[in-house]
Amino acid sequence: MKQEIFVIKSQEKIAKDVFKMVLSGNTNDITAPGQFVNIKLDGFYLRRPISVCDYDKNELTLIYKTVGEGTAAMSKYENGTELDVLTGLGNGYDTSLSGEKPLLLGGGVGVPPLYNLCKKLVAEGKKPTVILGFNSADDVFYENEFKALGAVVYVTTADGSYGIKGFVTDAMSDLDYSFFYTCGPEPMLKAIYNVSKTSGQLSFEERMGCGFGACMGCSCKTKYGNKRICKDGPVLIKEEIIW
Amino acid sequence: MVDTSVSLSGLVLDNPIIPASGTFGYGYEYAELYDINCLGSFSFKGTTREARFGNPTPRIAECPAGMINSVGLQNPGVEKVISEELPKLKECFSKKVIANVGGFSLDEYAETCQMLESQEQVGLLEVNISCPNVHNGGMSFGTDPKMAAEVTKRVKAVTTKPIYIKLSPNVTDIVEIAKACEDAGADGISMINTLLGMRIDLKTKKPIIANKMGGFSGSAILPVALRMVYQVYDAVKIPIIGMGGVSTAKDVIEMMLAGATAVQIGAANLINPFVCKEIIEQLPEEMTKYNINSLSEIIGGAH
Incomplete structure (x- = not known):
């Protein structure tokens, strides 16, 4: 995990309530598909966890749905806006x-x-x-x-x-x-x-506090023991899941 | 050169900054991000005698200038904390840690504290009688002065380490409870735990938190915490670890002026994992700005 400043390069609506945002910044800490980032938004206390859609060395693509006030505010951010982002969160797909x-x-x-x-x-x-x-x-x-x-x-x-x-x-x-x-x-x-x-x-998705494994806000039980969706997940293997 | 050191019942801290229990795990998640030896100390995740999974999810709800949590004391149990977590912590933290202890009965509090007594890494025991997220225990000990005194006596009897009782703000008169703890032999008071709160989802029209209610923390509660620390400082002679909504170096100074000897940072860690390190770096500058040479000299300065 790293804290990085990303800059919005472009943002467009690609479906009903769904936005594609391209950011420039250091993506070094993203190591697997299926990881997520956690974005600080002005005026909102908790960060917003958003899954990584695509990335290369200096560019990050996120696609998100405006499900509440935070994501609605984010969808109105102009190009050039700087965002405080925790990157490389979660385990990702193997x-x-x-x-x-x-x-x-x-x-x-x-x-x-x-x-x-x-x-x-x-x-x-x-x-x-x-x-x-x-x-x-x-x-x-x-x-x-x-x-x-x-x-x-x-x-x-x-x-x-x-x-x-x-x-x-x-x-x-x-x-x-x-x-x-x-x-x-x-x-x-x-x-x-x-x-x-x-x-x-x-x-899996869960309401998170920190997004990096500290607060135990998103714990779940698995056959392999208690796991934190944010840190030990969000990706779980079929055999360990308890519904 | 300003002096940021403070002393909690003989435990000398380089600075008063202590990440609060439940927001810092057992330390090593943060040790990956920065050298946590810069901290005054930290209070580890609330530990009970038996392992606990905690409450169902959702456990988290956002609020204006804060958040509600209902984790419910998830922890691996004191035996595993001693055999697994403390040795791991030792590799990244060379200072004394504060052991936060939760419980559901007087016997459980006493047994857990007794087991931690032999751990030389533990500098101080913070006994949580104020968890709003567990039934049949937790907060019920912290809302009755007689029960609070009883817990204090029982844990004092089994340990030589300083005992700080962590109090709930969800009471009519926190001063009465703090005095009861002092009279029963507490070495200090830790305050405040979270305020009982709720959010309701307008789409489902039901509480967001699975357990319906949870503990409200974050910047919004700073004024409540300051007021309570101020009141308790007037009434007791033992040191206070102040907490509740602290997220900047200025907040730390304010909390100390109200009467806190050391200051815990909680929810702010979850938003900015570097906040404690940043506050420690900013403190000398803020002290100079307000003509403070030594932090220990300003404790209770607002009285």
Whole structure:
């Protein structure tokens, strides 16, 4: 973990209530896809934990949904705004577990951390298949970005207004895969856990205090002992999860 | 050269800055970020006789200028703290640590303190009779002067280390409880724990915290803490470790003027993990600005 100042390079709305923000700054402490950053916002006491969508040496891409007053305020920040960011938080996904044909399943704002993961898997010569689940056509984002990485992409919407009608689990039943990676709302994670045919890594969300393992605000029980979602997670392996 | 040192019942600290229990774990998460030997001391995560998972999540809710937590004394239990956490801490912290002890019965408080008695790393015991997040214990000892005195007597009987009783602000008269602890032999008072609070989610129309209520801390509570430290300083002769909403070097000076000998920093660590180090670096400059040569000379200066 490091505390760094990042500068907003660009910010755009890419779906209903969903914003893509590109920041410049030192990303050295980000070591795995699926990690997150924790951003201080003026006028709000706690930082806002946001998963890393993509990064290179000097640039960080975040995609977030305006779910409350803090993220709504952040979406109005102008280019050039400096942000106090704690980077390189959490464990992230482990690409060495993927096998040849990993399946990536993202739900809503659970989609962004899978992007850098997909990029890394492709770079390692793996053949990822991606299922992106949304509520409605207005919510869909990043379908083409994942396709551009070379992945096979399916999109599901709960109301059937775009792609396959239903949930991500409706699109995965006929697929052949070696391992799965997922991030999204907990009911989705649980549904995937129940129908998946292989092992996998699931990324969880919890209300956090510090984001770096000090306050015990986001603890959960696992078969491998108590874990802090922020520090020992957010990514847990299927076999350790207790629902 | 200004003098930032203070003394808590014979335990001399280079400076009065002590990260508060529950915001600093057992130290080593922060030791990865900076050399924590710059601290006066720190108060480790509230430890009970048995291991505890704590409360269900969500345990955290944001507030204007503060936060609510309902962790519920999650800790590995005193045996593991002694066998695993303290040896790990020794590698990154060479000073004496403050052992924060929680409990659910008089026997439990006494047994946990007795086990920590033999630990030379522990300089002082901070006995938490004010946790708002556990039932059948915690705060119930801290809201009744007779019970507070009873806990004090029991732990004093089993240890030679200084005993500081950590008090709850969720009482009608904190002065009465502080006096009861002093009369029962407490070496000092640690105050204040968090204020019982609540937030409600407008979407679900239910409390955000799974346990419904939790402890409110952060800058918003500084004035309440200052007022209570000021009142207790007037009524007792034993030293006070002051805390509650402190997040700057100026706040530290204010807390000491109210009557604190040392000052704990809590929630502020969670927002800025470097805050204690920054305060320690800023203190000499702030002291010079306000014509203070020695911090120990300003304790209770506002009276």
